[in-house]
Amino acid sequence: xxxxxxxxxxxxxxxxxxxxxxxxxxxxxxxxxxxxxxxxxxxxxxxxxxxxxxxxxxxxxxxxxxxxxxxxxxxxxxxxxxxxxxxxxxxxxxxxxxxxxxxxxxxxx
Amino acid sequence: xxxxxxxxxxxxxxxxxxxxxxxxxxxxxxxxxxxxxxxxxxxxxxxxxxxxxxxxxxxxxxxxxxxxxxxxxxxxxxxxxxxxxxxxxxxxxxxxxxxxxxxxxxxxxxxxxxxxxxxxxxxxxxxxxxxxxxxxxxxxxxxxxxxxxxxxxxxxxxxxxxxxxxxxxxxxxxxxxxxxxxxxxxxxxxxxxxxxxxxxxxxxxxxxxxxxxxxxxxxxxxxxxxxxxxxxxxxxxxxxxxxxxxxxxxxxxxxxxxxxxxxxxxxxxxxxxxxxxxxxxxxxxxxxxxxxxxxxxxxxxxxxxxxxxxxxxxxxxxxxxxxxxxxxxxxxxxxxxxxxxxxxxxxxxxxxxxxxxxxxxxxxxxxxxxxxxxxxxxxxxxxxxxxxxxxxxxxxxxxxxxxxxxxxxxxxxxxxxxxxxxxxxxxxxxxxxxxxxxxxxxxxxxxxxxxxxxxxxxxxxxxxxxxxxxxxxxxxxxxxxxxxxxxxxxxxxxx
Numbered sequence: 001x002x003x004x005x006x007x008x009x010x011x012x013x014x015x016x017x018x019x020x021x022x023x024x025x026x027x028x029x030x031x032x033x034x035x036x037x038x039x040x041x042x043x044x045x046x047x048x049x050x051x052x053x054x055x056x057x058x059x060x061x062x063x064x065x066x067x068x069x070x071x072x073x074x075x076x077x078x079x080x081x082x083x084x085x086x087x088x089x090x091x092x093x094x095x096x097x098x099x100x101x102x103x104x105x106x107x108x109x
Numbered sequence: 110x111x112x113x114x115x116x117x118x119x120x121x122x123x124x125x126x127x128x129x130x131x132x133x134x135x136x137x138x139x140x141x142x143x144x145x146x147x148x149x150x151x152x153x154x155x156x157x158x159x160x161x162x163x164x165x166x167x168x169x170x171x172x173x174x175x176x177x178x179x180x181x182x183x184x185x186x187x188x189x190x191x192x193x194x195x196x197x198x199x200x201x202x203x204x205x206x207x208x209x210x211x212x213x214x215x216x217x218x219x220x221x222x223x224x225x226x227x228x229x230x231x232x233x234x235x236x237x238x239x240x241x242x243x244x245x246x247x248x249x250x251x252x253x254x255x256x257x258x259x260x261x262x263x264x265x266x267x268x269x270x271x272x273x274x275x276x277x278x279x280x281x282x283x284x285x286x287x288x289x290x291x292x293x294x295x296x297x298x299x300x301x302x303x304x305x306x307x308x309x310x311x312x313x314x315x316x317x318x319x320x321x322x323x324x325x326x327x328x329x330x331x332x333x334x335x336x337x338x339x340x341x342x343x344x345x346x347x348x349x350x351x352x353x354x355x356x357x358x359x360x361x362x363x364x365x366x367x368x369x370x371x372x373x374x375x376x377x378x379x380x381x382x383x384x385x386x387x388x389x390x391x392x393x394x395x396x397x398x399x400x401x402x403x404x405x406x407x408x409x410x411x412x413x414x415x416x417x418x419x420x421x422x423x424x425x426x427x428x429x430x431x432x433x434x435x436x437x438x439x440x441x442x443x444x445x446x447x448x449x450x451x452x453x454x455x456x457x458x459x460x461x462x463x464x465x466x467x468x469x470x471x472x473x474x475x476x477x478x479x480x481x482x483x484x485x486x487x488x489x490x491x492x493x494x495x496x497x498x499x500x501x502x503x504x505x506x507x508x509x510x511x512x513x514x515x516x517x518x519x520x521x522x523x524x525x526x527x528x529x530x531x532x533x534x535x536x537x538x539x540x541x542x543x544x545x546x547x548x549x550x551x552x553x554x555x556x557x558x559x560x561x562x563x564x565x566x567x568x569x570x571x572x573x574x575x576x577x578x579x580x581x582x583x584x585x586x587x588x589x590x591x592x593x594x595x596x597x598x599x600x601x602x603x604x
Contacts, residue, residue: 004114007474015474019427019435021466031463034528035471039484041529042416047514048491055489056496057322065352065574086215090441093370095300101436104449 007036118143119600123185123280123337127226130173130184139184139186141170141228143251144186147228148277155253159191159273160199161231169228179551180225181336187525188272188281192233192239193324194313195219198229202315203237203247208458210530216313216346218282218324218341224341225480230278230467233268237462238430239284241265242292242534246464253521254297255599260518263293263469263534266327270297275328275599280337286318287511289420289537290325291550295566296518298552298595300335300587301327302580305573306545307352309338310345316429318422319350321542330593331549331584332361338576362581366400370507370569371584375411376511376537384556386478388565389512392553395589396510401582406505410495411540417495418539420488423472430469433457467528492543499544503572508582512537513550513566517558532588541568545574549583552592564595 012032016023024030086092091100118135129135130359145163152158164241166186173184189195192202194212201207219229234248244252244267252267254260255275262271266283270293273281283290292299302325309324316322326337344353372393380386385572397403410417435441435456442455461469502509515536524530541548548570555562568584571579587593 001213011480012470012474012476015477016466016470018477019431019469020450020454021455021469021474022451022458023466028191031466032471034467035474037418038467038471038529038532039474042420042484043132043249045413045416045491048413048487048494050487050494053487055368056493059491065305065354067307068344068349070352070353071349080213085437088210088213088438090435090439099437099531099584102447102449102452 007039009033009036032039119276120596121279123182123328123333124330126279126590127181127183128186130411131179137174138170138369139164140165140184141186141230142474144278145230148272151277154258155255155271155275156234156250157252157268157275157277157550158188158231158479159201159203159234159268161250162198164382166228168365171227173228176509177604181340182222183226184231185280186278187227188231188233188269188270189219189229190235190266190281190283192235192284192315192317193219193232193282195232196228197515198232200315201230202239203235203249203460204460204465206433206435206456208248208440212313212437213276214313217310217345219313221341222282222337226321233266233281234273235267236265237465238315239265239286239289240426240464240468242288243519243524244268245520245521246462248462251284251521254518255597256298256563257518259520260563261296261521263296263518265289266293266325269327270294270299273297273299273329274597276597279302279329280333283325283327285323285325285542286321286541287422288535290327291513291538291548291566291568292534294327294550295513296564298329298555298564299327299329299550300334300552300583300595301325301550302338303541303548303550304338304342304576305547307350308547308576309341310351311570312345312347314317319429320425320435321418321422325549327516329392331551331580331587334549335577335580338580341349342391357577359577359581364400365396365582365585367520368401368582369404370396370509370510371403371404371406371502371506371509372510373406373408373411375408378498379515379536380512381412381516382558384558385512385565387514388553389567392517392567393510395586399589402508408502408540409499410491410573411536413426414495414543415536415539417488417491418535418543419471419532420475421482421492421543423468424476424485425472427469427472427476431559433460435460446538475487495540496544499546508578509536509570511568511570516558517563517565538568542569546573547579549579551583551587552595554588554592
């Protein structure tokens with residue numbers, strides 16, 4: 001493993017922040033330590049030479065069965081009833097027409 | 110190998126049970142009532158289900174009893190992993206964040222089984238969001254292995270495997286991303302099948318790693334897996350990744366004459382204990398005795414498959430699980446409603462379990478600026494090389510034969526504090542997943558292990574699209590080995 005691949009705990013803590021995980025100090029220490037150990041183990045993968053190799057991100061069309069050949073027609077279709085979906089929400093407006101969420105602008109970051 | 114039991118109908122596979130219902134030899138209502146009662150009574154013992162809905166199942170049974178049209182799964186009780194949507198049933202993915210979430214629609218794979226007469230009796234326990242190899246990452250407690258209740262049934266389709274091994278249902282749906290159906294099949298003495306990626310619609314499946322996820326059945330016979338595949342496969346306008354390519358028609362093989370089976374050296378070498386090695390060698394001998402020619406070959410990248418898989422899967426998981434924010438569905442953290450960002454972070458932090466957080470952080474890091482090339486892109490290039498290794502193998506053989514897991518079922522708690530040692534359980538299933546290949550998990554002989562008898566398994570892997578070839582070969586091997594009628598001690602457990 002080269003220096004450029006070394007795992008720094010602050011970077012992992014930043015990743016937790018980017019993933020919207022609000023870790024307590026003790027939990028962050030444990031979790032980031034575990035992830036660092038896992039990545040250090042996975043670093044053996046870096047020894048596999050890949051010069052000139054294209055990455056494989058999906059099985060569609062290249063690895064696996066051919067996908068559906070066409071997109072479907074762009075026609076309006078019935079959707080699930082609004083009430084059924086709003087009924088699953090933690091909070092809705094009293095008239096049950098909108099989701100109710102915490103303040104998005106002007107609140108704490 | 111087989112054990113007598115007074116509950117003879119519990120032995121029946123889905124194919125036979127449906128036949129008896131269709132012919133009128135057995136009442137659908139009686140079957141569903143008995144399965145529901147047995148599942149309820151044994152729930153405290155194995156914790157196979159997250160939600161049982163006997164009222165719904167019995168209402169459907171009464172409808173089917175008098176139905177004019179009788180499908181290929183007429184009246185067959187099935188269980189569905191809790192990451193697949195079944196309208197009206199709780200599909201929480203075994204996560205605190207989704208507790209109480211009842212699906213407003215039904216997944217295509219489940220709907221197709223229901224259209225043939227299957228009756229869903231409940232959704233099953235699992236590793237949270239399908240992230241695990243033992244069933245222990247469920248927020249609702251681990252599932253126990255009906256063969257030995259101190260052991261894990263495997264994961265992540267832990268509850269589906271226990272439900273079939275415990276003779277609660279003859280057929281269950283799981284999902285296989287990196288081995289989550291094949292590995293529990295091996296540890297619970299079941300037949301399991303991972304289709305070619307794209308073969309079965311994933312509409313209604315909660316995505317974990319989209320380039321790897323497959324809906325996959327567990328059963329006690331290969332013909333049930335074939336039937337379930339036949340019913341579920343096929344294009345779906347709601348899933349653009351679902352292929353329109355038809356399954357090959359085929360009839361069961363009498364033997365394996367004319368077929369060449371490749372046994373990868375690295376897969377054979379991964380077996381860590383003598384009895385497991387002996388069980389696998391018995392399987393190779395069975396293939397030979399059935400007329401197959403055995404060739405040894407090498408898949409050197411096997412040793413990197415776990416690392417490659419976990420890097421790619423966690424990156425995809427970090428993206429897929431970003432949708433869980435406690436805003437439109439799921440549980441919202443009550444204490445943090447001062448701002449949107451704080452609410453989302455609190456809901457995710459309180460809602461996700463330790464393994465899910467671990468994988469999300471790992472995946473986010475591996476895709477973050479400055480690290481993506483070294484980790485994610487590199488792993489994706491290694492995946493290309495893994496695929497090439499399989500492509501080369503097909504020039505030497507018709508199918509690959511290898512063990513499914515390096516060792517039999519682990520004890521509950523044995524590895525739960527050591528993520529890397531749990532990931533090692535997937536050493537032989539992840540290469541196949543990376544390449545998107547079909548694989549049939551079959552039962553090999555029981556082994557003596559740590560003072561008890563435990564199941565073992567092997568997998569038959571075939572080229573893309575040759576799903577039925579894998580099942581046909583596996584069926585012959587089980588017949589040759591005499592494991593096709595393997596019954597767990599749970600068959601004798603009276604509810």
